Amino acid sequence: MLCLYVYREMVIVALHSKPIAASNYQFADGTWVLSFRLVQSDYEEVFLRFCWDIIESSRDITENIVDFIVQRYLKWQRLMEYKRPDILPAARQKGLLGELMFLTECTKTMGLQKALESWCGPEGADQDFIYDNTWTEVKAVAMASVTISISSLEQLDTDMEGSLKLYRIDKTTDTDANGFTLADIVQNTRVLFSGNLKCRELFDLRLFQYGYKDMSEYGKQKYRFCGAEEYCVDGTFPKLTRNNIAYQINSARYAIDLASIAAFRR
Numbered sequence: 001m002l003c004l005y006v007y008r009e010m011v012i013v014a015l016h017s018k019p020i021a022a023s024n025y026q027f028a029d030g031t032w033v034l035s036f037r038l039v040q041s042d043y044e045e046v047f048l049r050f051c052w053d054i055i056e057s058s059r060d061i062t063e064n065i066v067d068f069i070v071q072r073y074l075k076w077q078r079l080m081e082y083k084r085p086d087i088l089p090a091a092r093q094k095g096l097l098g099e100l101m102f103l104t105e106c107t108k109t110m111g112l113q114k115a116l117e118s119w120c121g122p123e124g125a126d127q128d129f130i131y132d133n134t135w136t137e138v139k140a141v142a143m144a145s146v147t148i149s150i151s152s153l154e155q156l157d158t159d160m161e162g163s164l165k166l167y168r169i170d171k172t173t174d175t176d177a178n179g180f181t182l183a184d185i186v187q188n189t190r191v192l193f194s195g196n197l198k199c200r201e202l203f204d205l206r207l208f209q210y211g212y213k214d215m216s217e218y219g220k221q222k223y224r225f226c227g228a229e230e231y232c233v234d235g236t237f238p239k240l241t242r243n244n245i246a247y248q249i250n251s252a253r254y255a256i257d258l259a260s261i262a263a264f265r266r
Contacts, residue, residue, distance in 0.1 A: 019043035098140030122209035135162035179222035
C-alpha cells in the first residue's frame, strides 16, 4: 500500500477520487494528518509522481498550505480522470515539439529552473509559458500554413502583453540528415537537466502531465525545422475574448490569418 501523509495542526475535509483515497484524522497531541492512499494499483506511476509533486511544490509554501495542497490534489484528480490514449495524436506530438524547442530557448535566457517553472501549459494553464509578467503561447504549424488556430476563448484572454511563438515544422523522410524525431528532442532536452535532479524530475513530470511517455513509437516519425516567427499580443491584437463576444457563446475555436497580423511580428 502506498501512502502520502501531510501533518498539519488543523482539519481538512476529506477528498476522494477513484484511484486515490484521501482522509484526515487527529493524533493525541492535536496534530491533524491528511492521508493520500493509492487504492488502484494500475495508477502507481501517477501516484508516485503526485507524491513528488506535492512534496516539492509545497516545500517553500508558508501560508495557506492546506488550500495549496487541496488545489494541487484537484489538478491531479482531473489528470487521473482524463482517459488519454497511449500514443499522443499527431497534432499533439507536433505541439510538444514546439513547446520543447521554446523551453530550450528559455533555459538560455532564464536558467534551467525558471524555464521549467514557466512551462505551465501541461498543468492546465491557458497559456503554455508564463513568466516575468508576460506569457508565450507556442504553436507548431506546417511550413505552408497561412493561418494559426486558437483553441479557446481563454487562450489569448489576458490583460498582460504576451506573444505567440510559431515553429514551422514538417514531416520528413527517414533519410533526411537534418531530420529529428520527437524522442530525439525529448532526450536532448532531458540532457539539459541531467545535472540537476530537481529539474530533471520536474521535466519528467511536465512530460507526464502532457501525456508523453518514453515509447519506441515516438522515435519513428522524422520532422524538419523550417523556421520560427513571433508575434506581439497586446490590447490591439485581433482576438476573441469573453469581453468582446456575446455572453450566450460558451466556447469558441477560431483561426487568425497570419498575413493580416504581419504588423505585430517581432
